[in-house]
Amino acid sequence: xTDIKEKMATRQAYGQALVEIGKxxxxxxxxxxxxxxxxxxxxxxxxxxxxxxxxxxxxxxLYGTACGLALSGKVVCASTFAMFAAGRAFEIIRNSxxxxxxxxxxxxxxxxxTVGEDGASHQTFEDIALMRTIPGMTVVNPSDGASAKALLKxxxxxxxxxxVRLGRAAVPTFYDEEAxxxxxxxxxxxxxxxxxxxxxxxxxxxxxxxxxxxxxKATGIDVRVIDIHTIKPLDEEIIIKAATETxxxxxxxxHSVIGGLGSAVAEVLSQNLPVKxxxxxxxxxxxxxxxPEELKExxxxxxxxxxxAVKGLLGK
Amino acid sequence: xxxxDYKQIASQIRVDIVKAVHKAGSGHPGGSxxxxxxxxxxxxxxxxxxxxxxxxxxxxxFVLSKGHAGPVQYAALAERGYxxxxxxxxxxxxxxxxxGHPNRDKVAGIEMxxxxxxxxVSVSVGMALANKLDKNExxxxxxxxxxxxxxxxxxxxxxxxxxxxxxxxCIIVDWNGLQIDGNNEDVITVTPIDEKFKSFGFNVVVIDGxxxxxxxxxxxxxxxxxxxxxxxxxxxxxGCGVSFMEDQAGWHGKAPKEDExxxxxxxxxxxx
Numbered sequence: 136x137t138d139i140k141e142k143m144a145t146r147q148a149y150g151q152a153l154v155e156i157g158k159x160x161x162x163x164x165x166x167x168x169x170x171x172x173x174x175x176x177x178x179x180x181x182x183x184x185x186x187x188x189x190x191x192x193x194x195x196x197l198y199g200t201a202c203g204l205a206l207s208g209k210v211v212c213a214s215t216f217a218m219f220a221a222g223r224a225f226e227i228i229r230n231s232x233x234x235x236x237x238x239x240x241x242x243x244x245x246x247x248x249t250v251g252e253d254g255a256s257h258q259t260f261e262d263i264a265l266m267r268t269i270p271g272m273t274v275v276n277p278s279d280g281a282s283a284k285a286l287l288k289x290x291x292x293x294x295x296x297x298x299v300r301l302g303r304a305a306v307p308t309f310y311d312e313e314a315x316x317x318x319x320x321x322x323x324x325x326x327x328x329x330x331x332x333x334x335x336x337x338x339x340x341x342x343x344x345x346x347x348x349x350x351x352k353a354t355g356i357d358v359r360v361i362d363i364h365t366i367k368p369l370d371e372e373i374i375i376k377a378a379t380e381t382x383x384x385x386x387x388x389x390h391s392v393i394g395g396l397g398s399a400v401a402e403v404l405s406q407n408l409p410v411k412x413x414x415x416x417x418x419x420x421x422x423x424x425x426x427p428e429e430l431k432e433x434x435x436x437x438x439x440x441x442x443x444a445v446k447g448l449l450g451k
Numbered sequence: 452x453x454x455x456d457y458k459q460i461a462s463q464i465r466v467d468i469v470k471a472v473h474k475a476g477s478g479h480p481g482g483s484x485x486x487x488x489x490x491x492x493x494x495x496x497x498x499x500x501x502x503x504x505x506x507x508x509x510x511x512x513f514v515l516s517k518g519h520a521g522p523v524q525y526a527a528l529a530e531r532g533y534x535x536x537x538x539x540x541x542x543x544x545x546x547x548x549x550x551g552h553p554n555r556d557k558v559a560g561i562e563m564x565x566x567x568x569x570x571x572v573s574v575s576v577g578m579a580l581a582n583k584l585d586k587n588e589x590x591x592x593x594x595x596x597x598x599x600x601x602x603x604x605x606x607x608x609x610x611x612x613x614x615x616x617x618x619x620x621c622i623i624v625d626w627n628g629l630q631i632d633g634n635n636e637d638v639i640t641v642t643p644i645d646e647k648f649k650s651f652g653f654n655v656v657v658i659d660g661x662x663x664x665x666x667x668x669x670x671x672x673x674x675x676x677x678x679x680x681x682x683x684x685x686x687x688x689x690g691c692g693v694s695f696m697e698d699q700a701g702w703h704g705k706a707p708k709e710d711e712x713x714x715x716x717x718x719x720x721x722x723x
Contacts, residue, residue, distance in 0.1 A: 193611070195607055203579070207577070207585070231567075236556075
């Protein structure tokens with residue numbers, strides 16, 4: 136970990152990583168559905184026009200054709216907004232890509248409440264839940280730009296389907312060059328030691344969890360923070376160990392508390408070591424238009440909400 | 452091989468379909484029988500394939516977008532020598548490789564797992580794009596049902612095929628006029644099919660899907676057409692070859708009982 140130097144959206148890191156990986160991997164094909172300037176795939180398209188396909192505003196066909204290219208030997212990153220990838224194209228991702236284990240990386244941007252002003256129709260809180268129910272689907276939700284790049288490389292090197300969840304808003308980069316080496320696909324990452332409570336966070340909520348831990352330290356509460364960037368396959372070991380050692384677990388995600396990280400952690404703990412849990416995330420409700428920071432506050436996905444959950448578990 | 456030989460193979464494929472669906476006790480005989488002549492033409496004449504090397508580099512690929520007609524693809528592959536015909540008689544049984552809808556992991560020669568309508572054609576567009584990218588001469592063929600044309604994804608895929616000028620892609624529509632709930636035109640009108648595909652940038656050929664001369668010449672035309680994908684609209688009869696199944700929507704997804712299956716096989720000139 137390092138002092139935060141810069142802010143970067145994970146989608147921006149994705150766009151940069153694609154160009155870098157495309158240089159050394161001629162087998163990489165990138166596809167989009169008329170959002171290439173927003174998903175940041177446009178730079179790849181400029182660098183390697185032969186290996187970039189814009190499929191128009193047709194997300195079902197985006198993922199169907201991505202499957203055809205993958206079954207022909209390509210590794211394909213196919214991007215659109217999370218709502219239209221995991222949501223609209225769910226059944227194509229399930230039946231064409233998942234069922235055939237096709238080497239397609241569904242790289243979905245603009246996930247969660249931080250889409251902001253576009254409002255509820257574009258704010259996806261269901262994608263992690265949907266994607267992790269597909270057998271064999273790897274589900275990744277990076278917490279910052281540096282780890283997004285590192286994870287994308289690992290996801291492309293791995294054979295088989297994956298869902299990579301990316302955000303619109305610029306978020307603090309807190310993994311430095313050294314720390315990012317510990318970001319390993321399929322492994323949770325202990326980003327802060329602590330003995331009283333564990334906060335298991337994913338995506339942009341990892342940074343919120345770190346801020347919460349710092350704040351709670353001042354009140355004498357020692358918080359452990361784990362970055363679960365890979366929601367499937369889930370690192371059960373690190374979760375069970377944390378529950379054993381701290382006894383209390385808070386989950387934090389920019390996603391519905393129904394079916395996402397909180398549910399995944401509860402599935403593990405309830406069957407291995409039931410402990411008291413609290414879940415921070417989008418409650419069972421739609422979002423609305425607003426600035427990302429305003430929305431995070433209104434819908435309860437900030438460091439303060441994590442602090443409240445931790446104190447609640449401790450009865451403070 | 453002459454015309455008589457192709458007709459005989461098609462009849463044998465129909466016999467295999469009837470037997471397999473009867474043994475399974477469920478399945479889709481109607482739309483399998485209607486496509487038997489088209490698949491015979493593809494697997495025995497048109498396509499560059501090798502049953503001994505199903506994954507041969509540069510091969511032509513066939514995707515059954517109307518996956519419920521799995522029995523016709525299984526039968527065509529079996530008769531072509533990919534596996535013994537007996538194997539497919541485990542159709543739809545627990546543990547069988549011959550799933551109700553084709554699975555590419557389980558049966559040699561199946562290029563795509565299908566079943567959910569509209570997806571096979573979309574995947575075919577991706578395969579054709581990949582061949583263009585790799586300068587691979589292999590062609591991609593896809594069979595769609597006419598009811599399947601009601602799926603929006605078909606038209607998303609068609610739009611992309613036209614846009615990318617995929618002349619290595621040939622779509623065949625098995626136009627038997629019927630779907631589960633009855634006539635296409637009573638459920639949701641799909642016609643004019645030819646005009647629709649033309650407007651999406653396709654070269655379109657309308658043929659009698661049970662006439663081998665017409666099927667062969669349509670495939671010739673598709674192969675020679677440059678700069679455009681081809682759609683072959685094949686007018687067919689659901690249940691073709693079995694008198695009591697012909698043009699009956701009721702035989703879309705129903706297995707023949709033993710006496711019915713015996714009668715069907717006898718009409719087709721096969722042995723029970």
